[in-house]
Amino acid sequence: MLKTAAFRWGAALALFAATAYASDKVTSVPVHFAKGTSSASMKGxxxxxxxxxxxxxxxxxxxxxxxxAGNSNANFNVFAPGDKPGAATAIGxxxxxxxxxxPLPKSGDYTIQVFQMRASARRAEAVPYTISFEVR
Known part of the structure; x- marks a missing residue:
């Protein structure tokens, strides 16, 4: 009986953890430069x-x-083409x-991940920001 209760409790915790992880939203945004320019800024x-x-x-x-710029909780990582957050080391x-x-090591689509650290994420803090990209 005690083993069954412990198993149910463990299963409930695992389900809660999986649900919490699955609810993290990742928004994908393509970056396009206006014709004749080499930079862009976006708000998010x-x-x-x-x-x-x-x-x-x-x-x-x-x-x-x-x-x-913006909220001090805004952080970013830069990933080379083919590398993904959580599965590779950021190049910056x-x-x-x-x-x-x-300098960029290879040609392709770079991923710039914007996030906040765990301490403020745990408090569900909102993070407004403006991000700028320039390629030369």
Whole structure:
């Protein structure tokens, strides 16, 4: 009887954890530069464990600069083509007041993931931000 109750309790916790993870929303946004320009700025917002992933096409050898402004909880990671957040190491990262700039190792679509750290995500804080991209 005690083993059955412990099993049910464990199963309920596992189901709750899976449901909480499945509810994290990832919004995908393509980045397009206006004709004749090499930069773009976009506004966004998310809360809790949600995140936003920007897809930006660039060529090997170009330099990408990413800046984020707004809520101090806004952070970002930059992933090379074919690499995904949670499955690969970011080639760069930054936050409000800490821009990132670097040469790009290969051609393709780069993913820039915008998120907040666990402490503020746990409190479901809202994070409005403006993110800027420049490719040279």
């Amino acid at each position: 917002s998310f809360s809790g464990y949600d995140s936003v992933e920007y897809a930006l096409g660039a060529k090997s050898g170009q330099t990408l600069t990413v800046k984020i 990262s930054g936050s409000v007041g800490a821009d990132w700039s670097g």
